[in-house]
Amino acid sequence: MLIDTENRELLSLPTAELLRLAPFAGDFFSSLGLELPAEEISTADYFASLDAELLEDLGLERQTLAERFTAFMELLENLKSGIDNAHIESITIRGGHDKSGRAEEFDLTVKPGEVICIVGPTGSGKSRFLADIEWMAQGDTPTGRTILINGAAPDPSQRFSIEHKLVAQLSQNMNFVMDLTVEEFITMHAESRMVDDIPSVTAAIIKLANDLAGEKFTPQTPVTALSGGQSRALMIADTSCLSTSPIVLIDEIENAGIDRKRAVHTLVDKRKIVLMATHDPILALMGDRRLVFKNGGISAIIETSNSERANLALFEEMDAKLGAVRNALRNGERISHTPLLA
Amino acid sequence: MKLITIAGPPSSGKTAVTIKAIAALQREGVHVGVVKFDSLSTQDQSVYEKQGVAVMSGLSGNLCPDHFFVSNVSDCLSWGAEKGFDLLVIESAGLCNRCAPHIQGVLAVCVIDNLSGVDTPKKIGPMLKMSDVVVITKGDIVSQAEREVFSYRVRQVNANGTIINVNGLTGQGGHELGKLLLNAPETPDLDGRLLRFSMPAALCSYCLGQRKIGSDFQMGNVKKMDFK
Structure with missing residues (x-):
C-alpha cells in the first residue's frame, strides 16, 4: 500500500x-x-x-x-x-431503551451469513434501529444503544468513511435514476469500487441476477425498462458482489418476478448479514431470529423454533397454489379451470 | 454563538434536513435560530415556525442572492446574538452551482440529493468542494448501487469533508447531523473574515438592467464562447 x-x-x-x-x-x-x-x-x-x-x-x-x-x-x-x-466477524447491538425509557435488556450479536427478520408496525422504531447501526451508535443516539464491531468499539473515523459503511439498503421503492443499460450500470458501479477485472465481474453479476429473476433480461436492457422483480434481482446480485457493506437490509421482497428464497440465499452465500423487514411467513421462517419492534424499542427477540419451521412446507405449498393461480391469470385462463384449486 | 452556513442546489432538501437536525437539537435543549435567504419568495419561513424555530427571511429580489447574503451576513450574526441563540443556521437560496456562501472558520454544510444523478458532484463548484459536511439526501428512492457511486463521486471532489446521509422525510440521520452541527466553532463576529472562495464576477450591462440583445449593448465584464 x-x-x-x-x-x-x-x-x-x-x-x-x-x-x-x-x-x-x-x-x-x-x-x-x-x-x-x-x-x-x-x-x-x-x-x-x-x-x-x-x-x-x-x-x-x-x-x-x-x-x-x-x-x-x-x-x-x-x-x-x-x-x-473489510473483515467483520461480528456486529453486536447492545440494548438501550424505548421511547418511554423502558430498558431493552439484550446484547444481540450477529455474524456474516445470518438472517435476522425485523417485525413491527410502521413507526415502531425500525428506521431508528438502522440509523443506530449506520452511525455506529455509542450511547449517543435517542435510543442509547451501543454498536460493537468484532466485540469492540469501532474507530470513530469509520463513521463517515464510505469504504466502511455498515449497511447497504435494498428498499422497496427504489428507482434507477440513470438511463443506462444493465451492463453500463454495473460497470459504473464496479469502477467506483476499483474492481480489477470489471468485464468478468459485470458478467457474473448479470448472470446471477438472471438466475434470480423470473423473466430474463440481457446486458443491453436499459435499467429503466426492468420490471420490479428484475430490478430487485439485479440489485441483490450487485450488492452481494460489489458492496463492501457487511449488512444488507431488505424491506419485503415482493412475491413477483423473483425467486425470494434464492435471493436471500445469494446474500447468505456471500457472507452478508441479512436484515429483512418482512411479514411474509416464508421469508420470516428463513430467519434465524426475529426482532420485534414496539414503541421505539426492541420488545422481544424470538429464535425461530423447529416447530415454527415445520410450517414451512405447508406455507410453500399454499404459496405454490397461489402462484399457479397468478400464472393462470397472466396466461388469460379462467381461475375455476385451475386444477390446483380443487 | 455557533454559526453554520447551509448551501445546496434548489430542492435538494436543505430545509427538510435542517429541520430534522434542529428538532434533534431542540430535544437536547439547544436554542437554534435560522436565517433563510431566497430570491423571490419563500415558504420556508412558515415551515420553520411550525417547528417552533425563530426564523428571519431575506429576499434578494433582483440582486444576486449570494452577493445579497454576504452583504447581510454580519447583521444576521448580530440578530442571532441579540436573540440569545446557541446556534444560528444560515440557509442559502441555492441557485448557482458556482457560488459558495461559505466563510473561513465557519462550519460549511452542502446538501445535495441522489436524485440529481451521479454526474452532479462534478458540476458543483466550491459550494460542494470546499464544504466541511456534505449531506446527501433522497437515498431512499434510488438504488443502492447509485447511492454508492454517488457518495464515491462526492468523495472524489471533496476528499476531506464528512459525508452523511440524511432522509429529510423520516429524519433518519437528522440526529447525527445535529451532532455534527454542534461541533461548529464559536463565531463572535465576522468583520474581516474571508469567504472561502470568490463569488462569480458579475458586472456587465445586463447586471444594470439592460434587456436588449446584441454586441452593441454588451458592456463591462463580458465573456464570449469559443466556437472554433
Missing part, C-alpha cells in the same frame, strides 16, 4: 507513469473538470501551468490542488484496501 509521502511523490511523476501505477488517477482530473495532462508532464508541473482564469471559472484554487490530489490518491488506496480488509 502506498503511504502518504509516496502519494506526494506521485505528484512529480510524468502522467504516463502515474496512470500506469494508478489507472484510476485520471478520474481526479475529470472529476474537477480539468483535462488530462500530457503524458510527459508531471502533475505538479501541470498544476503550475494551469491558466488562472480557468481555475477561477472552475472554482478551484491553485495552492489547494496538490493537497486535493494527495487526498484523492489516499482515497483510492483506502477504497482498495478497504475492500480487501
